[in-house]
Amino acid sequence: MKTILYILQKEFRQIFRNRTMLPMIFGVPLVQMLILVFAATFDMKKIDMVVVDKDLSTTSRQLVAKFDGIPFYHVSQAVMDEKQAEALLLNGESDIALVIPANFERNLIRNNNGQLQLLIDAVDGNSAQLIYAYSGQIISSFNKNLIAHWKGIPEFAPPTQVKISETYWYNNELDYKWYMAPGILAILVTIIGMFMSGMNLVREKEIGTIEQLNVTPVKKYQFIIGKLVPFWVIALFDLAFGLLIAWLVFDLPIVGSLWLLFGFAGVYLIGVLGLGLFISTVTDTQQQVMFVSFFFMMIFILMGGIFTPVESMPHWAQIADRINPIFYFMKILRMIILKGSGFSDLLSEFLALCVLGVVFLSLAIWRYRKTI
């Protein structure tokens, strides 16, 4: 026990003497929470629209005015033919082109059938769908008012229809930041756990201190604990720090229990640290650790469901996600923070984290050799 304490004291001393470590501990959460959460958003803030109005009628102008009246639509240009509009889409100046053919109004009145064309830049499929959905809604509401107007019914008494009123649960205002923040926190904790612990052990190999340490009677488990605990503490500290920033800066509500949150984080970290240590036992330089960890991080993060819901991934990907610790942790964080889930709701995730923790840590202990 005394040995472990002394090893821990040594590790902490080294960590705090490392010039890049302190800025990392405070800098990473700050940057991630303040920049990434705001930057990684799907909210459409501004849609640049180019209009090709070949009709130039009252109705077509009303439609354009309707778009222009919506705060995040910006009707930036009006051109006379599709070619020009396409050119604008092509060089990225516009996100959408609205093409109103000639005789739009006449066809609408005579034949009850007007046609419009929407050209949408779909390089980013997600935002293209959003733009299409928004624009469709605007046009159909315009359509409804048009019918009402012509039939002489006041605008605010539409014909009988099913009215839908919706409430978004757990994130009333659909604040994207609230959705992103727990995801970013999960990444933050994982970076600290996986990279730092791995780099730390392999550094002893690089500098050669491990050779001196290996001839001492230090036990394997003492050494591993010495490498694990400091980063476990630092990662939990960073989680708290990140939560604090989220709470202060964008009012992230923490509905569930903080104790539960940190309890889960503690279990999760054992697995992540174990994986980091395992990587460092099979590599010889910090560079190799970086590459291998990065490889795992990329897969874990993108498959973990930070941007895209895991439920919409292919079936095999969902099965593969069962060994992805970030997948569980992101889910747990979102459920506890936004939804207030309790332990019983998260039992299966808890068990999964336990299994992953035991497996990764055992691998690390098994692979760590006191020989070179």
Place this chain on the structure above:
Amino acid sequence: MIVIKNISKSYSDTRALKNISLRVNRGELFGLIGPDGAGKTSLMRILTTLILPDSGKAKMDGLDVVSDFKKIRQIVGYMPGRFSLYQDLSVEENLNFFATVFGTTVEENYDLIRDIYYQIEPFKTRRAGKLSGGMKQKLALSCALIHKPKILILDEPTTGVDAVSRKEFWDMLKKLQTKEITILVSTPYMDEATLCDRVALVQNGQVLDVDSPTRITEKFPRKIIRVRSDETYRLINDLRAYEKAESVFAFGQFVHFVGINDEVETSELDMYLEKRNHKNILAEEIQPGIEDVFMNMQSNI
């Protein structure tokens, strides 16, 4: 006491150690002498239980290096060839750390390291990485000694250390020897070999000879002529081209010459070199040193 029997070790296709057998007596200061890549470090790593031998047995104070590795780690002090202490910890912290992991305290064994440690004690709050080469060596030795080992294994401890510190270091080893510590030390410096009780000349993973340094040189059967002139490089080439030359090696500012037989006289060389327009020629017979023995053994393999 160290007993090594028929130890072999290979790394993929290089055979680092070929059937080595050695015996180091209790309290002996034993030197492993050989060039880089001779297999000294591999042998030391096997003895310190860091790597496993492919075949053969080795015992440290009666403990087997494979099956009793845990006990061996308690009784061996090891100083790797590369400075392997924590550079970001202070002198004092390093020493305390290693004392603790060996389950002892600095105070308990202070008398053993006092002579060495008092020289670096004024800098005890300084980070180990900021020490000079000689001070690093002293700290590493202190750390290797802090648990009062019975056997001390030092891998090229004086490489990269200035001449004064090297001498001090060897004086310290001599002192430790009086405390019944068996010391196995490797070095590429031939002059240090003469300070050992016995040395083993190692080359290409094999032991060429084991004996006391004086006996090794005494056994050397050949006459050595030391030659000097103004142009050392041309001198070596000319001597090598001489029909009666067997081996010619540069030796600091001199060239050591061994003839095909011991009948070759210094006067012969004088004449030969004068013909070749060398100036300030000096050729004299000298006592062979360990390095001469070693160079000759190497060229005879």
